[in-house]
Amino acid sequence: MLNPLLRRMEQLGQDPDRDSRKDFDDAWLQEKLDNHKKVIQYQKARGVTKLHSLLVILDDVCDQGPALRAAGSGTGALSTICTRGRHLGISCILSLQEVTTACPPLLRTKISDWLIGAAISERPIRSV
Numbered sequence: 001m002l003n004p005l006l007r008r009m010e011q012l013g014q015d016p017d018r019d020s021r022k023d024f025d026d027a028w029l030q031e032k033l034d035n036h037k038k039v040i041q042y043q044k045a046r047g048v049t050k051l052h053s054l055l056v057i058l059d060d061v062c063d064q065g066p067a068l069r070a071a072g073s074g075t076g077a078l079s080t081i082c083t084r085g086r087h088l089g090i091s092c093i094l095s096l097q098e099v100t101t102a103c104p105p106l107l108r109t110k111i112s113d114w115l116i117g118a119a120i121s122e123r124p125i126r127s128v
Helices: 003-011 027-044 065-073 075-086 123-127
Strands: 055-060 090-095
Touching: 027 055, 027 075, 055 075, 075 090
Parallel strands: 055 090
Antiparallel strands: none
């Protein structure tokens, strides 16, 4: 499923092994966010107006224990993206199967746009 994205990363000169993960890794993602924050601070200190940006794509991570616990507690990389990402030039695409049970309220309240596919019942749609 991710093969086209990984090929595009290679075309852009990125190393998919270094710049992507198959499973959620909070420490790895936090390191990427910290590095990006340093770049943004450096650019702002020098008066650069067109800042670097970062896109994070997360597929079905809220049902993974580490991501869910960190995001629900307000700590961790996922919470950083959702609460301070805009200020750091970070955008996030978060793909979920079940938003009401798999996604903590901290994340649900920070989502700016919703794309909702077919649902088995009205409950998930009403909860958004």
